Amino acid sequence: MKSFKNSLKILVFCIGLFVSYKLVGLAVIDTDSSTRLKFHDYYQQNNIDIAVIGASRVNRGFDPDEVDRHMEVNSFNFGSSSQTYAGSYYILRDLLNRQDVETVILDVEFSGFNREPDQQKANWIISDYMKGLIKYQYIFNVFDRSDWLIMLSGICRYKDDISINWCKRNIKAKLCKEYWDYMPTNRVYKNYSTYRDRGMCEIEKVNKGSDFFVYKKDYGGFDHIGLDEENADMMGYLYKAIRLCKERDIKVVLVTFPETDFYLKHAGDYAKFVDRVNRISVENEIPWYDLNRVKDECFSDNEFSNLDHLTRDGARHCTSVICDLLLNPHSHEFVDEPLKKDSGIIGVTYETEEIDNAVQISWNVEAYNTMKYRYRLIEYDDKQVIFDSGILDTNSIIMSELTNDAYIEIFDMTNNYLGKGKLL
Amino acid sequence: MDYFSLTFLGTWLLGLLVFYILNARWQWLSLLIISFILYVVFVNSPPIVLILVSIMTYGATRVIRAQNRETLRFACYSRVIRNIVIIASLFLLIVSRSTRWISNLGNSYFTLKAIGYLIDCERYDDEEYYEKDFLFFVFYLIYFPTVSQGPFNRYRDFKRQFSERIRFEYVGFMHGFQRFLWGTFKKLVITPRLGEMGTLVFENISGISGFALMMGLLAKTIYYYMDFSSYMDMMIGVSSTFGVDIPENFRQPFFSKSIAEFWRRWHMTMGEWFKDYIMIPFIQSKIGRTIKRKAKRYGKDASRTIPLVAGTFLVWIATSMWHGIGRSYFLWGMYYCAIIVLSLLLENRYRRIRNILHINEESLWYSVFRMLRTCILVMLANLIQLSNSFEDFRYALGRIIGSDFFIRDASITLEKLGWGEMKDAYVLVLSLIVFFIVSVLKERGYNILAKLDKCRAPFRWLVYYVIIFTILCFGRYGSGYDPSKFLYTNF
Numbered sequence: 001m002k003s004f005k006n007s008l009k010i011l012v013f014c015i016g017l018f019v020s021y022k023l024v025g026l027a028v029i030d031t032d033s034s035t036r037l038k039f040h041d042y043y044q045q046n047n048i049d050i051a052v053i054g055a056s057r058v059n060r061g062f063d064p065d066e067v068d069r070h071m072e073v074n075s076f077n078f079g080s081s082s083q084t085y086a087g088s089y090y091i092l093r094d095l096l097n098r099q100d101v102e103t104v105i106l107d108v109e110f111s112g113f114n115r116e117p118d119q120q121k122a123n124w125i126i127s128d129y130m131k132g133l134i135k136y137q138y139i140f141n142v143f144d145r146s147d148w149l150i151m152l153s154g155i156c157r158y159k160d161d162i163s164i165n166w167c168k169r170n171i172k173a174k175l176c177k178e179y180w181d182y183m184p185t186n187r188v189y190k191n192y193s194t195y196r197d198r199g200m201c202e203i204e205k206v207n208k209g210s211d212f213f214v215y216k217k218d219y220g221g222f223d224h225i226g227l228d229e230e231n232a233d234m235m236g237y238l239y240k241a242i243r244l245c246k247e248r249d250i251k252v253v254l255v256t257f258p259e260t261d262f263y264l265k266h267a268g269d270y271a272k273f274v275d276r277v278n279r280i281s282v283e284n285e286i287p288w289y290d291l292n293r294v295k296d297e298c299f300s301d302n303e304f305s306n307l308d309h310l311t312r313d314g315a316r317h318c319t320s321v322i323c324d325l326l327l328n329p330h331s332h333e334f335v336d337e338p339l340k341k342d343s344g345i346i347g348v349t350y351e352t353e354e355i356d357n358a359v360q361i362s363w364n365v366e367a368y369n370t371m372k373y374r375y376r377l378i379e380y381d382d383k384q385v386i387f388d389s390g391i392l393d394t395n396s397i398i399m400s401e402l403t404n405d406a407y408i409e410i411f412d413m414t415n416n417y418l419g420k421g422k423l424l
Numbered sequence: 425m426d427y428f429s430l431t432f433l434g435t436w437l438l439g440l441l442v443f444y445i446l447n448a449r450w451q452w453l454s455l456l457i458i459s460f461i462l463y464v465v466f467v468n469s470p471p472i473v474l475i476l477v478s479i480m481t482y483g484a485t486r487v488i489r490a491q492n493r494e495t496l497r498f499a500c501y502s503r504v505i506r507n508i509v510i511i512a513s514l515f516l517l518i519v520s521r522s523t524r525w526i527s528n529l530g531n532s533y534f535t536l537k538a539i540g541y542l543i544d545c546e547r548y549d550d551e552e553y554y555e556k557d558f559l560f561f562v563f564y565l566i567y568f569p570t571v572s573q574g575p576f577n578r579y580r581d582f583k584r585q586f587s588e589r590i591r592f593e594y595v596g597f598m599h600g601f602q603r604f605l606w607g608t609f610k611k612l613v614i615t616p617r618l619g620e621m622g623t624l625v626f627e628n629i630s631g632i633s634g635f636a637l638m639m640g641l642l643a644k645t646i647y648y649y650m651d652f653s654s655y656m657d658m659m660i661g662v663s664s665t666f667g668v669d670i671p672e673n674f675r676q677p678f679f680s681k682s683i684a685e686f687w688r689r690w691h692m693t694m695g696e697w698f699k700d701y702i703m704i705p706f707i708q709s710k711i712g713r714t715i716k717r718k719a720k721r722y723g724k725d726a727s728r729t730i731p732l733v734a735g736t737f738l739v740w741i742a743t744s745m746w747h748g749i750g751r752s753y754f755l756w757g758m759y760y761c762a763i764i765v766l767s768l769l770l771e772n773r774y775r776r777i778r779n780i781l782h783i784n785e786e787s788l789w790y791s792v793f794r795m796l797r798t799c800i801l802v803m804l805a806n807l808i809q810l811s812n813s814f815e816d817f818r819y820a821l822g823r824i825i826g827s828d829f830f831i832r833d834a835s836i837t838l839e840k841l842g843w844g845e846m847k848d849a850y851v852l853v854l855s856l857i858v859f860f861i862v863s864v865l866k867e868r869g870y871n872i873l874a875k876l877d878k879c880r881a882p883f884r885w886l887v888y889y890v891i892i893f894t895i896l897c898f899g900r901y902g903s904g905y906d907p908s909k910f911l912y913t914n915f
Contacts, residue, residue, distance in 0.1 A: 006594070009881065012881075013885055013888075016885055016889065017889065017892070020889045020893065021893075024893050024896075024897070028897060144903075145429065145430055146429075146901075146902060146903070147902055147903055148430070149901070149902070150901075150902040150903075153896070155893070155896050155897060156896055156901075156902070159896065159897050159898065159899070162847065162897055162898070163847055
């Protein structure tokens with residue numbers, strides 16, 4: 001009797017612990033709309049013909065509606081922010097266990113080869129929302145033992161984000177009916193990324209009011225780029241994903257999603273990247289479509305919401321090119337050089353530095369060629385010219401002199417206005 | 425040893441499942457196997473010191489015990505053998521500290537335990553102090569909750585607990601888990617944040633304000649305590665789940681009213697070891713007796729105090745050497761030695777002054793004053809240890825007591841601490857408040873675990889849940905953190 005009582009006590013304690021875990025989880029575990037909705041949407045699908053898997057460029061750059069229009073097949077976008085090939089491989093395994101897929105499009109991106117496969121936040125799409133045993137295989141195979149708890153427990157995963165506002169927001173979001181109904185728009189959780197349909201997400205244009213890209217140098221968008229330190233484990237997962245598809249007679253296509261010229265100029269040695277992916281393509285006898293080098297299909301800066309992600313219009317354009325290539329691999333020609341234009345402004349980079357309680361801002365205007373341009377720094381409201389220069393070079397100014405938004409206006413040497421970029 | 429690894433936690437839980445169904449002999453054998461597995465798993469170089477020290481000590485005690493204690497030959501042989509083994513063990517200990525290819529895990533702990541055992545074996549003609557079974561002797565040395573950072577448990581107390589089969593006791597078992605949870609809370613929630621604060625301050629010592637320096641020093645001081653005592657809480661807890669008691673090593677040291685008392689409450693088993701095996705033997709030795717005799721000519725008090733002073737000096741030489749070889753460790757040891765010796769020598773004068781000023785020694789304000797004074801002296805000792813040079817020490821001290829105490833500086837910011845928001849500061853302050861309340865209650869003799877046992881289950885469980893979720897939500901673990909690191913691991 002006593003041992004029965006003790007067993008019952010232990011059981012009640014464990015149930016209490018579980019309930020407490022769920023209650024704390026309500027406040028602590030993120031309500032990220034897009035990845036949650038994506039996986040919910042995925043598990044509702046039963047006839048995915050084309051799956052596209054990769055990082056955020058896929059997430060924002062592939063529109064399943066456009067595929068329907070062109071090819072009359074059902075497609076699904078599995079893209080997620082900073083997704084590693086390890087993540088892609090396990091998503092693919094889950095997908096192939098559930099669906100008869102005809103074509104798998106794997107994203108190969110300039111910045112993907114030297115990442116660590118066990119980047120935690122990049123792969124929370126799986127640990128948070130994937131169902132079934134593959135999730136656990138993924139956690140135990142890819143991650144170090146010391147990270148298992150973090151990957152297995154939502155509370156541990158989000159512990160560094162905990163703050164009063166964070167908890168308030170999560171509780172509020174989870175109290176909305178839309179959350180439990182998996183509605184794309186939750187009244188509380190307003191992300192800059194909006195879930196559309198079948199995995200596709202759309203983001204707003206970042207540089208609103210600018211005619212070219214303006215980026216702060218410590219933005220970090222270029223930090224991880226470089227093929228010199230290719231991660232063998234990471235590449236191993238890419239090869240495994242290709243092999244898995246081939247074993248099941250599934251068509252595999254490698255696609256590089258388009259990036260802005262500004263990004264390509266800063267990203268590094270593109271020829272090296274082309275050479276590397278060509279080798280993968282030849283070794284595995286699979287096609288590679290590099291959308292940065294498609295002849296006559298330039299993606300204008302207006303089709304990008306930021307440095308390396310497309311807008312919805314850009315995504316439609318990009319998807320239609322992919323559909324063309326899937327239907328007819330010779331429908332587009334590819335050029336050697338990724339840069340699209342040969343004249344005009346590429347963009348402006350700037351950085352800020354604290355000097356004696358003031359902030360100094362330095363900027364650099366970049367152009368395609370060495371032609372001379374005139375540009376000036378103005379304060380927006382009264383159009384007061386603060387800086388006027390006849391050459392494109394790095395310049396700086398003490399910020400405390402600025403009171404309003406600052407723009408850079410660019411003119412050619414005959415004083416024709418070329419455009420403006422919002423600096424701050 | 426990584427006490428948060430699956431290897432450790434898995435072995436512990438698996439060990440528990442097996443332990444309580446075995447008979448007395450197999451119970452300790454199962455713990456020996458667990459201890460051995462964990463030791464082998466967690467050392468990354470050959471445990472040469474452990475092997476040699478255990479063989480030498482065991483062999484020596486067998487030889488000593490084989491002699492007839494009444495003969496002169498015994499006295500001669502046994503002391504020679506004892507001293508050779510002690511010197512050889514200490515030599516191995518020193519060598520292991522300066523080479524990488526010999527495992528350092530717990531060397532000084534089991535070596536000193538073995539030396540203590542050997543001395544007791546030779547000193548007392550009692551079977552309670554002597555182990556015939558080599559495996560049990562090895563088990564005593566490497567019992568896993570004590571092997572890497574102590575405490576220096578004594579053989580006799582340890583052996584007594586295995587004289588008969590240990591039966592499962594729910595209360596003791598639960599207290600073990602509670603203690604482990606409390607230690608984990610201290611180790612994962614409080615210790616890393618204090619460490620981050622202290623490290624940042626001492627890495628940016630130049631140009632920093634005196635206030636920031638003092639906060640850093642305070643953080644480091646509490647950090648040392650938290651790190652070490654959290655380990656002790658965890659290991660006492662683990663051992664309790666097996667029904668094996670190991671001695672406490674800390675008793676609220678920051679409530680001490682003097683430095684001597686501080687060291688009776690801090691790393692208690694080490695202090696007792698030094699007292700029993702250095703101080704007392706020295707005072708009772710020929711040299712000690714000669715000092716006492718010669719000191720008699722300066723009065724009765726001197727004959728009592730001077731041998732004590734000499735013994736204290738020896739103990740502090742040993743303590744500083746145990747903590748590390750180097751100038752800062754030596755100065756640190758001599759600093760404590762000087763304070764303890766001075767308070768010994770000036771004890772009578774202090775009493776007279778207190779009488780003249782009509783200070784009630786038991787009054788609250790005087791007690792608080794003495795506690796604060798002790799804390800300041802301990803912080804000063806840590807400053808000696810943390811300073812790379814005398815100039816650094818002078819500079820830091822000058823900042824703390826000089827006009828630079830409140831200067832504006834941007835060297836210590838939440839951002840530089842890696843504490844994105846105030847969250848970490850709040851967590852630290854709240855945790856320290858909880859810790860302080862628990863310490864005050866313990867100091868007043870309030871048995872928190874016993875009181876908790878008497879509470880109704882829902883309340884008791886609520887306390888567990890709060891601690892568990894505080895650890896999960898605010899603990900420092902996962903990538904970028906190494907909770908397996910304890911300050912005293914490789915001593």
